[in-house]
Amino acid sequence: MSSPFLPSPTILVPHLPPKTFVGLDLISFTSTANFHGVKGLPNGWHFLYTGTTESFSLRCGGWFHVGAISAAHSNSRALLSTRGEALDKDIFIWKWDSDIEALVPLRGANDAELQEAMRYKANLGHLWQNGGLFQYRSRVTQSLSSARAAATQTADADEEYESEEDAQIDWRNLTDRLTPKLLSRIVGSPSTDLNGRPRWAVTSASSASRDADNIPGIEYGAEEKEQEFTFLPVDLKRTWREGAVGRERTEAAQDRSWALGDLIRRFSGTPPDVTKEDERWGELQIVGELQFAFLMALTIMNYSCLQQWKRLLELILTSRRAITEREPFMAEVIRLLLNQLKRCDDVEGGFFQTDGDGGGEFLRKLLTRFKTYLDEEVNGVESAVKTAMDELDAWVKEEYDWELRREAIVRRGMLQLEDGEQVEMDVADADADEESGEYAPLVVDLEDCS
Incomplete structure (x- = not known):
């Protein structure tokens, strides 16, 4: 008998169009029709963003926090690295808004949205079993690289786990000084989802x-x-x-x-x-x-x-x-x-x-x-x-x-051209570093200025 389904911290992205460029932390990919979200999110800060194409398109995203966000107020590495604390019920739902072509949190503003959220959560086990949820990776690990896969047919499970642990530590080291107060100062007040969890939007x-x-003379509309x-x-x-x-x-x-x-x-x-x-x-x-x-x-x-x-x-x-x-x-x-x-x-x-x-x-x-x-x-x-x-x-x-x-840096020297002629060359801005030439200090006799 199979064990009952236990949800881990997950972000669902219902109605995301296929072939949408998606990024979560340091991983990015193009979505498929079967992609419905990411499971196994560790505690701490995360940044999810999308774009209509992989390049040359507006990218829209948002910062959110998994786990007790009060932990992020203290700037503590230990608090952000905690795992396995009663966080298995953290389910975030960001729905695709076709008008602005971006993901926005499902806010539960009315009964219809609340019922919609309940349906998504009830369907979570089915999505998990059918491969509709991407397993979280903070970045591509060395053990999963194509070069290593070609060299070794079977990757060692313990070594892969350690590599992913190292990858998550890398991400935490890049975000461990973020706080809700700092994000609000830079970005502005966050929006909240149906559970009151904040999300700071950035494009x-x-x-x-x-x-x-x-451009002077041009008035910009609100949109x-x-x-x-x-x-x-x-x-x-x-x-x-x-x-x-x-x-x-x-x-x-x-x-x-x-x-x-x-x-x-x-x-x-x-x-x-x-x-x-x-x-x-x-x-x-x-x-x-x-x-x-x-x-x-x-x-x-x-x-x-x-x-x-x-x-x-x-x-x-x-x-x-x-x-x-x-x-x-x-x-x-x-x-x-x-x-x-x-x-x-x-x-x-x-x-x-x-x-x-x-x-x-x-x-x-x-x-x-x-x-x-x-x-x-x-x-x-x-x-x-x-x-x-x-x-x-x-x-x-x-x-x-x-x-x-x-x-150890050669700043000036002789360069021989193809015809054998030698010319003296110097590194650009060498005078600035050495405070010589036009960058040399100028001594002014104040008595002559009176």
């Missing part, structure tokens, strides 16, 4: 006002506007305090630690005289926004999120004093960046090509400068930031062939 066209492509992101205000052109002059202003332009600290204190949710413990909340706002921005750029190719991710990284990686003054925070950012870089190839064509960045050249330059700052600041002293950076350095060297040691 590839959503944008912060600073990144919006508004043409997407929700506006409320990102942390990062101004890289003004990184000094009000009233700063002279040396203080120059140093703050070169070392953005003051601007980083000011941003942290402003979003710590406490008065101006915050303590280091209070500032931790502001630091978590930055790390959480880094996670959100990266994943929205990675999964739905949101341009504004990509720009904010780059702005935050530039602010952090050019904050020299923060390496020692905010060591735990800086080490966490470097570890997060490594986890994010490991997922960049999940995008077809490569993550760094999404806005023509030239293979991540902006990030290579930032990391090269940051490594120089780091070596000078720690000067051989044991540091969590250096430990994290050494691991990141080794990985980008292996995967991208990036050399982050400035002294």
